[in-house]
């Protein structure tokens with residue numbers, strides 16, 4: 001290798017190392033800014049319940065309107081409440097009654113046009129509705145994000161800013 005080539009190589013190596021170092025430094029400082037709190041949502045469901053419930057949720061198109069684990073079907077824009085963390089706001093029994101209602105809007109009024117409202121899932125078998133209710137109740141939020149979750153739910157349900 002000629003002297004000139006060596007010099008060029010040295011410059012390239014220095015630039016690459018510099019860029020790598022810089023992006024690692026940015027990663028570190030991003031983490032530092034967010035603290036160590038991480039994602040506030042978690043589920044207390046067993047792996048089996050989680051798997052079966054998520055299959056039901058997929059088969060019934062819940063994510064056409066709701067996001068869950070911060071994911072929803074990309075083409076949809078229904079302003080339905082986010083499902084993550086709702087188990088810290090409502091009870092398993094409430095979810096079961098809600099999924100079993102022939103008119104869910106009698107339990108939770110809607111501000112939306114008919115085609116965007118929560119559909120009735122009374123046609124599902126009792127064990128399927130119980131499974132959904134049990135999974136929904138398992139979707140918890142950590143205390144530090146509870147107020148934020150309640151605010152987001154209120155705003156989605158009413159279209160108004162929280163606090164009322």
Ligand code: HEC
Pocket residue numbers: 056057060061062063064065066078079080081083086090095104105108109110111112115116117118119121132136153157
């Ligand atoms: C067509 C859109 C749509 C689909 C599909 C849908 N939902 Fe909903 N859901 C809504 C809307 C909108 C609301 C808010 C109440 C309303 O406007 O009727 C809601 C409300 C809820 C609530 C109560 C939220 C709260 O704030 O307590 C739960 C729980 C829920 N849905 C779960 C589900 C599950 C589970 C499925 C699938 C089995 C599902 N939804 C399918 C639109 C939908």
